[in-house]
Amino acid sequence: MELQELLDQITREYRAVLGRKLRGLYLHGSAALGGFHPGRSDLDFLAVVDRPPHICEKLRLLGFLCALSPQGPKKGIEMSVVLASVCQRPVLDMPFELHYSPMWRELSESDPLRLCITVGRTDLDLPAHFRVARERGKALFGPPPDEIFAPVPDGLYRESVYLDLRASREELGGDAASVLLNLCRTLAFEREGLLLSKAGGGEWALNNLGLRDPAPLRRALDCCIGGLPMEADFACEQLCGELMGLLGIE
Numbered sequence: 001m002e003l004q005e006l007l008d009q010i011t012r013e014y015r016a017v018l019g020r021k022l023r024g025l026y027l028h029g030s031a032a033l034g035g036f037h038p039g040r041s042d043l044d045f046l047a048v049v050d051r052p053p054h055i056c057e058k059l060r061l062l063g064f065l066c067a068l069s070p071q072g073p074k075k076g077i078e079m080s081v082v083l084a085s086v087c088q089r090p091v092l093d094m095p096f097e098l099h100y101s102p103m104w105r106e107l108s109e110s111d112p113l114r115l116c117i118t119v120g121r122t123d124l125d126l127p128a129h130f131r132v133a134r135e136r137g138k139a140l141f142g143p144p145p146d147e148i149f150a151p152v153p154d155g156l157y158r159e160s161v162y163l164d165l166r167a168s169r170e171e172l173g174g175d176a177a178s179v180l181l182n183l184c185r186t187l188a189f190e191r192e193g194l195l196l197s198k199a200g201g202g203e204w205a206l207n208n209l210g211l212r213d214p215a216p217l218r219r220a221l222d223c224c225i226g227g228l229p230m231e232a233d234f235a236c237e238q239l240c241g242e243l244m245g246l247l248g249i250e
Helices: 003-021 055-071 102-110 112-116 126-136 154-165 176-192 198-208 215-226 234-247
Strands: 022-028 043-049 077-083 098-100 138-141
Touching: 003 022, 003 043, 003 055, 003 138, 022 126, 043 126, 055 077, 055 098, 055 102, 055 112, 077 126, 098 102, 098 112, 102 112, 126 154, 154 176, 154 234, 176 198, 176 215, 176 234, 198 215, 215 234
Parallel strands: 043 077
Antiparallel strands: 022 043, 022 138, 077 098
Protein backbone atom coordinates (compact mmCIF):
# COMPACT_ATOMS: atom_id res chain seq x y z
CA MET A 1 0.00 0.00 0.00
CA GLU A 2 1.29 3.47 -0.87
CA LEU A 3 2.15 5.68 2.11
CA GLN A 4 -0.56 8.28 1.47
CA GLU A 5 -3.20 5.58 1.04
CA LEU A 6 -2.08 4.05 4.34
CA LEU A 7 -2.24 7.41 6.12
CA ASP A 8 -5.69 8.15 4.72
CA GLN A 9 -6.96 4.78 5.93
CA ILE A 10 -5.52 5.35 9.41
CA THR A 11 -7.07 8.81 9.60
CA ARG A 12 -10.51 7.57 8.57
CA GLU A 13 -10.47 4.70 11.09
CA TYR A 14 -9.25 6.76 14.04
CA ARG A 15 -11.82 9.45 13.39
CA ALA A 16 -14.56 6.82 13.10
CA VAL A 17 -13.55 4.97 16.29
CA LEU A 18 -12.67 7.91 18.55
CA GLY A 19 -15.15 10.47 17.24
CA ARG A 20 -15.17 13.74 19.15
CA LYS A 21 -12.55 12.50 21.60
CA LEU A 22 -9.90 12.72 18.89
CA ARG A 23 -8.05 16.04 19.00
CA GLY A 24 -5.50 15.18 16.33
CA LEU A 25 -3.25 12.64 14.59
CA TYR A 26 0.44 13.47 14.18
CA LEU A 27 3.27 11.84 12.26
CA HIS A 28 6.74 11.77 13.74
CA GLY A 29 9.78 9.64 12.88
CA SER A 30 11.04 9.14 9.34
CA ALA A 31 7.68 9.86 7.68
CA ALA A 32 7.86 13.37 9.16
CA LEU A 33 11.63 13.94 9.14
CA GLY A 34 12.21 12.60 5.64
CA GLY A 35 14.01 9.45 4.57
CA PHE A 36 11.01 7.13 4.91
CA HIS A 37 11.54 3.87 3.03
CA PRO A 38 8.91 1.11 3.15
CA GLY A 39 11.62 -1.55 3.26
CA ARG A 40 13.55 -0.14 6.22
CA SER A 41 11.34 2.36 8.04
CA ASP A 42 8.48 1.97 10.45
CA LEU A 43 5.50 4.31 10.50
CA ASP A 44 5.26 6.37 13.69
CA PHE A 45 2.28 8.44 14.76
CA LEU A 46 0.55 9.81 17.84
CA ALA A 47 -3.19 10.01 18.43
CA VAL A 48 -4.11 12.83 20.82
CA VAL A 49 -7.45 12.59 22.66
CA ASP A 50 -9.37 14.88 25.02
CA ARG A 51 -10.73 11.99 27.10
CA PRO A 52 -9.52 8.42 27.71
CA PRO A 53 -10.80 5.95 25.12
CA HIS A 54 -13.26 3.29 26.23
CA ILE A 55 -11.89 -0.25 26.29
CA CYS A 56 -14.12 -1.14 23.31
CA GLU A 57 -12.52 1.70 21.33
CA LYS A 58 -9.06 0.48 22.26
CA LEU A 59 -9.91 -3.04 21.11
CA ARG A 60 -11.18 -1.72 17.79
CA LEU A 61 -7.97 0.24 17.23
CA LEU A 62 -5.76 -2.74 18.06
CA GLY A 63 -7.75 -4.96 15.72
CA PHE A 64 -7.48 -2.40 12.96
CA LEU A 65 -3.70 -2.03 13.38
CA CYS A 66 -3.14 -5.80 13.44
CA ALA A 67 -5.12 -6.17 10.21
CA LEU A 68 -3.40 -3.19 8.59
CA SER A 69 0.20 -4.08 9.52
CA PRO A 70 0.82 -6.62 6.70
CA GLN A 71 -0.05 -3.89 4.18
CA GLY A 72 2.22 -1.32 5.84
CA PRO A 73 5.99 -0.80 5.90
CA LYS A 74 8.23 -3.80 6.51
CA LYS A 75 9.30 -2.66 9.99
CA GLY A 76 5.68 -2.14 11.00
CA ILE A 77 3.54 0.53 12.60
CA GLU A 78 4.17 2.13 15.99
CA MET A 79 1.65 4.43 17.64
CA SER A 80 0.54 5.76 20.99
CA VAL A 81 -2.74 7.28 22.11
CA VAL A 82 -2.10 10.09 24.61
CA LEU A 83 -4.21 12.65 26.41
CA ALA A 84 -4.03 16.26 25.22
CA SER A 85 -3.37 17.34 28.81
CA VAL A 86 -0.28 15.08 28.92
CA CYS A 87 1.07 16.70 25.76
CA GLN A 88 1.14 20.03 27.59
CA ARG A 89 3.17 18.76 30.58
CA PRO A 90 6.20 16.84 29.29
CA VAL A 91 8.08 14.75 31.85
CA LEU A 92 10.29 11.67 31.48
CA ASP A 93 7.72 9.10 32.62
CA MET A 94 4.81 10.10 30.40
CA PRO A 95 1.53 8.15 30.69
CA PHE A 96 -0.26 6.80 27.64
CA GLU A 97 -3.73 5.43 26.96
CA LEU A 98 -2.76 2.79 24.39
CA HIS A 99 0.40 1.68 22.65
CA TYR A 100 0.99 -0.58 19.66
CA SER A 101 4.18 -1.65 17.92
CA PRO A 102 5.49 -4.73 16.08
CA MET A 103 6.82 -5.96 19.44
CA TRP A 104 3.24 -6.16 20.72
CA ARG A 105 1.52 -7.42 17.60
CA GLU A 106 1.38 -11.06 18.70
CA LEU A 107 -0.10 -10.08 22.06
CA SER A 108 -2.51 -7.71 20.31
CA GLU A 109 -3.85 -10.69 18.39
CA SER A 110 -3.85 -13.26 21.20
CA ASP A 111 -4.79 -11.21 24.29
CA PRO A 112 -5.57 -7.58 23.34
CA LEU A 113 -7.22 -6.87 26.70
CA ARG A 114 -3.79 -6.96 28.35
CA LEU A 115 -2.65 -4.05 26.18
CA CYS A 116 -5.81 -2.09 26.96
CA ILE A 117 -5.07 -1.91 30.70
CA THR A 118 -2.67 1.03 30.84
CA VAL A 119 -3.36 2.63 34.23
CA GLY A 120 -0.02 3.64 35.73
CA ARG A 121 1.97 2.72 32.64
CA THR A 122 4.44 5.19 31.15
CA ASP A 123 6.73 5.43 28.12
CA LEU A 124 10.22 6.93 28.37
CA ASP A 125 10.32 7.49 24.60
CA LEU A 126 7.40 9.90 24.52
CA PRO A 127 9.35 13.10 25.35
CA ALA A 128 11.52 12.54 22.26
CA HIS A 129 8.47 11.73 20.13
CA PHE A 130 6.68 14.85 21.37
CA ARG A 131 9.60 17.12 20.50
CA VAL A 132 9.90 15.72 16.98
CA ALA A 133 6.12 15.93 16.55
CA ARG A 134 6.08 19.58 17.68
CA GLU A 135 9.04 20.77 15.63
CA ARG A 136 8.99 18.53 12.54
CA GLY A 137 5.75 16.56 12.75
CA LYS A 138 2.85 16.55 10.32
CA ALA A 139 -0.81 16.74 11.25
CA LEU A 140 -2.92 14.08 9.56
CA PHE A 141 -5.92 15.53 11.36
CA GLY A 142 -6.36 18.36 13.83
CA PRO A 143 -4.58 21.65 14.59
CA PRO A 144 -0.88 22.25 13.93
CA PRO A 145 1.47 20.24 16.17
CA ASP A 146 2.80 23.28 18.02
CA GLU A 147 -0.73 23.95 19.31
CA ILE A 148 -0.93 20.47 20.81
CA PHE A 149 2.58 19.67 22.08
CA ALA A 150 4.32 21.92 24.59
CA PRO A 151 8.06 22.55 24.09
CA VAL A 152 10.22 19.69 25.35
CA PRO A 153 13.37 21.03 27.08
CA ASP A 154 16.75 19.95 25.69
CA GLY A 155 17.64 18.06 28.85
CA LEU A 156 14.43 16.04 28.84
CA TYR A 157 14.74 15.25 25.14
CA ARG A 158 18.36 14.19 25.65
CA GLU A 159 17.48 11.93 28.58
CA SER A 160 14.73 10.24 26.57
CA VAL A 161 16.99 9.63 23.56
CA TYR A 162 20.02 8.47 25.50
CA LEU A 163 18.11 5.70 27.25
CA ASP A 164 17.86 3.96 23.87
CA LEU A 165 21.36 4.83 22.71
CA ARG A 166 23.02 3.12 25.68
CA ALA A 167 21.93 -0.24 24.27
CA SER A 168 23.35 0.52 20.81
CA ARG A 169 26.30 -1.87 20.99
CA GLU A 170 23.99 -4.79 21.76
CA GLU A 171 21.67 -3.84 18.88
CA LEU A 172 24.45 -3.39 16.31
CA GLY A 173 24.24 -6.96 15.05
CA GLY A 174 20.54 -6.68 14.32
CA ASP A 175 20.42 -3.38 12.43
CA ALA A 176 23.86 -1.82 12.02
CA ALA A 177 22.79 0.97 9.67
CA SER A 178 20.00 2.13 11.98
CA VAL A 179 22.26 2.14 15.05
CA LEU A 180 25.06 4.11 13.38
CA LEU A 181 22.73 6.67 11.82
CA ASN A 182 20.81 7.16 15.08
CA LEU A 183 24.08 7.95 16.83
CA CYS A 184 24.95 10.45 14.09
CA ARG A 185 21.68 12.33 14.26
CA THR A 186 21.97 12.50 18.04
CA LEU A 187 25.37 14.13 17.61
CA ALA A 188 23.79 16.61 15.18
CA PHE A 189 21.31 17.55 17.89
CA GLU A 190 23.99 17.82 20.57
CA ARG A 191 26.28 20.03 18.52
CA GLU A 192 23.86 22.11 16.46
CA GLY A 193 20.38 21.50 17.90
CA LEU A 194 19.23 19.79 14.70
CA LEU A 195 16.40 17.26 14.47
CA LEU A 196 17.30 15.14 11.45
CA SER A 197 16.26 11.91 9.79
CA LYS A 198 18.66 8.98 9.98
CA ALA A 199 19.96 9.71 6.49
CA GLY A 200 20.22 13.41 7.32
CA GLY A 201 22.20 12.56 10.45
CA GLY A 202 24.58 10.39 8.44
CA GLU A 203 25.20 13.13 5.88
CA TRP A 204 25.77 15.65 8.66
CA ALA A 205 28.30 13.34 10.33
CA LEU A 206 30.26 12.80 7.12
CA ASN A 207 30.50 16.55 6.63
CA ASN A 208 31.22 17.59 10.22
CA LEU A 209 32.86 14.92 12.37
CA GLY A 210 36.17 14.05 10.69
CA LEU A 211 35.74 10.35 11.41
CA ARG A 212 38.77 8.04 11.46
CA ASP A 213 37.12 5.64 8.99
CA PRO A 214 33.95 6.96 7.36
CA ALA A 215 33.49 3.92 5.08
CA PRO A 216 31.03 2.08 7.39
CA LEU A 217 28.93 5.23 7.64
CA ARG A 218 28.82 5.56 3.85
CA ARG A 219 27.66 1.94 3.66
CA ALA A 220 25.03 2.64 6.30
CA LEU A 221 23.74 5.57 4.26
CA ASP A 222 23.60 3.49 1.08
CA CYS A 223 21.66 0.77 2.92
CA CYS A 224 19.28 3.30 4.47
CA ILE A 225 18.56 5.02 1.17
CA GLY A 226 18.25 1.74 -0.71
CA GLY A 227 16.20 -0.04 1.93
CA LEU A 228 18.81 -2.80 2.29
CA PRO A 229 20.05 -4.69 5.38
CA MET A 230 23.55 -4.04 6.70
CA GLU A 231 25.56 -6.57 8.64
CA ALA A 232 27.86 -5.41 11.41
CA ASP A 233 31.59 -6.04 11.11
CA PHE A 234 34.67 -4.91 13.00
CA ALA A 235 34.73 -1.54 11.22
CA CYS A 236 31.10 -0.94 12.25
CA GLU A 237 31.91 -1.81 15.84
CA GLN A 238 34.84 0.60 15.78
CA LEU A 239 32.71 3.40 14.38
CA CYS A 240 29.95 2.72 16.88
CA GLY A 241 32.45 3.04 19.70
CA GLU A 242 33.86 6.27 18.23
CA LEU A 243 30.40 7.84 17.91
CA MET A 244 29.38 6.77 21.40
CA GLY A 245 32.62 8.24 22.71
CA LEU A 246 31.82 11.57 21.07
CA LEU A 247 28.45 11.47 22.84
CA GLY A 248 30.09 10.60 26.16
CA ILE A 249 28.33 7.22 26.37
CA GLU A 250 30.41 4.49 27.98
